[in-house]
Amino acid sequence: IILVVSGFFTDWHTLLPAxxxxxxxxxxxxxxxxxxxxxxxxxxxxxxxxxxxxxxxxNLGSGVGPVLAGYLFWHYTAWIFWGNGLAGLIGVIIVLMYVTNPADNRVTNYREHSELEEATDASVWQVFKQRPRLLVFGVLC
Known part of the structure; x- marks a missing residue:
């Protein structure tokens, strides 16, 4: 939504970066x-x-997106933001409407996974304490 709004402020050189x-x-x-x-x-x-x-x-989006943005940059800058924002919103809507929780509609015990993939009710900090690799990975990223 913020990207769509950004399309209306393409000439605001202080607000747009924010x-x-x-x-x-x-x-x-x-x-x-x-x-x-x-x-x-x-x-x-x-x-x-x-x-x-x-x-x-x-990768397809990373390749095609900048090419389209290059064509739109000088005269249709707002469309860069509107297109990117609308693509994100369409993605969110697809997930909301068509992605269902697999626990709702499948037989249990089909998965072969490790203990690290188990669901937990612990807080984020407890999970980081139990699995410090996650914290190291996050810092490195």
Whole structure:
């Protein structure tokens, strides 16, 4: 939503960078949850295919997006923000409408996973204490 709003402020040279910072901050906050959702909704049998498709879509967007932005930059700058924002909103709507919780509609015990993949009711800090690799990975990222 912030990216769509940014499209209306393309000539505001102080407000636009602030809006972009906030927008991409929220993208960064949502990315680990998005990756976890992809891993959680896939099975060990199709996880490689699901991750490959996810990376393919990301790389395709990273390749095509800047080319389109280059054509739009001088005369249609607002459309860069509107297109990026609308693409994000469409992605969120697709997840909301078509992605279901696998626990709701499948037989249990089909998954072969490690103890580290088990769901937990612990707080974030307790999880970091139990699994310090997550904290190290987050810092390195």
């Amino acid at each position: 809006l972009l910072f906030v927008s991409y901050f929220f993208f960064g906050v949502a990315l680990p949850a998005s990756n976890a959702l992809v891993a959680d909704l896939s099975t060990p049998a199709n996880r490689n295919a699901v991750m490959s498709l996810s990376y393919l879509a990301y």
